[in-house]
Amino acid sequence: MSEEYSLENVKVSLSPLQRFEEYLQSRGMRMTKPRRAVLEHVFARHEHFDADTLIEQLPSHGQDGYVGRATVYRTLKEFVDAGLLREFQLDGRAVYEHDYGYPQHDHLYCQECQKLIEFQSDELLELREAVARKSNFRVTGHRFIITGNCEECRAAKRRRRQRLDMI
Amino acid sequence: MSEEYSLENVKVSLSPLQRFEEYLQSRGMRMTKPRRAVLEHVFARHEHFDADTLIEQLPSHGQDGYVGRATVYRTLKEFVDAGLLREFQLDGRAVYEHDYGYPQHDHLYCQECQKLIEFQSDELLELREAVARKSNFRVTGHRFIITGNCEECRAAKRRRRQRLDMI
DNA sequence: TTCTGTGCAAAGGATTTGCATAGAC
């Protein structure tokens, strides 16, 4: 299995869990029930999410597998450190998405329905390097978000407008 | 003067103050001492700034021209609405820069010294349109920040390393 | 004179921290 773990056409040799265990060991940290619970939940689906959404989805207070709010925040940070998740800001709060074993990409963000649409562009990476070179800047990463309205929301708006025109 | 007000090679017919007065009138809002004070301060320099930095620079409590914290926040929002300032998030807080009369651009962000370096790329805008077109997405704007280390910080690091090597 | 704008203090939301205890190794 370890040689075959794959996600969206990207082959990686370790599962997220294995990778995280490696990370923990290299830092003298421990694999605990809460960490495992959060990791399993996070890698069972591929949506973008924020801390609050995740906390809502995890078993709640009193239930088996309950993880405290602070621990969720701490754990998400560790996942980012470990290279499992990528974090970015959207409307003031932190949003997370899979990083480990997932191809580099950027986003279209619909301001109407808050949906994030992924896209990949090599051209953007070239542009990034070209720009950085000019300023003697050493690139470690970037954040590119195109804001606007997605196809569905545009269609919905059009329908609304038509309905109004009929009156 | 109104025909000649210029900033970085972009000619605009109204000064920021005039433009803001127009905006206020069109909305039945009033030109007040605090609003004028903040506007004059903000357009007297061209750096990026956040609310807190601005508040520190304005006359402080007790002094003439003092503007309350809440008013500064409210006023910055109005400037954004009026198209005078552009707002974006950096490390969780809002950062502002001149928009009115200033050419569209993006940023290199040095994670070492927190400096923002501006650059302009038509290619990026083309790329943005091309990407949006593919998804039938209606673009209203974008945010592109390249993170890394600026020339000076890289040089400083290199010096530090050399000094260590000599030991 | 009539509203809108202001300062103040309190509230807000997201995230972090201090601390005593639980639990990995």
Add this chain to the structure above:
DNA sequence: GTCTATGCAAATCCTTTGCACAGAA
């Protein structure tokens, strides 16, 4: 057993809001 991790509650940071009073038009 030792030392890290957890849950809790309180603290923090940035920003917004409610409200009585000040001040433009």
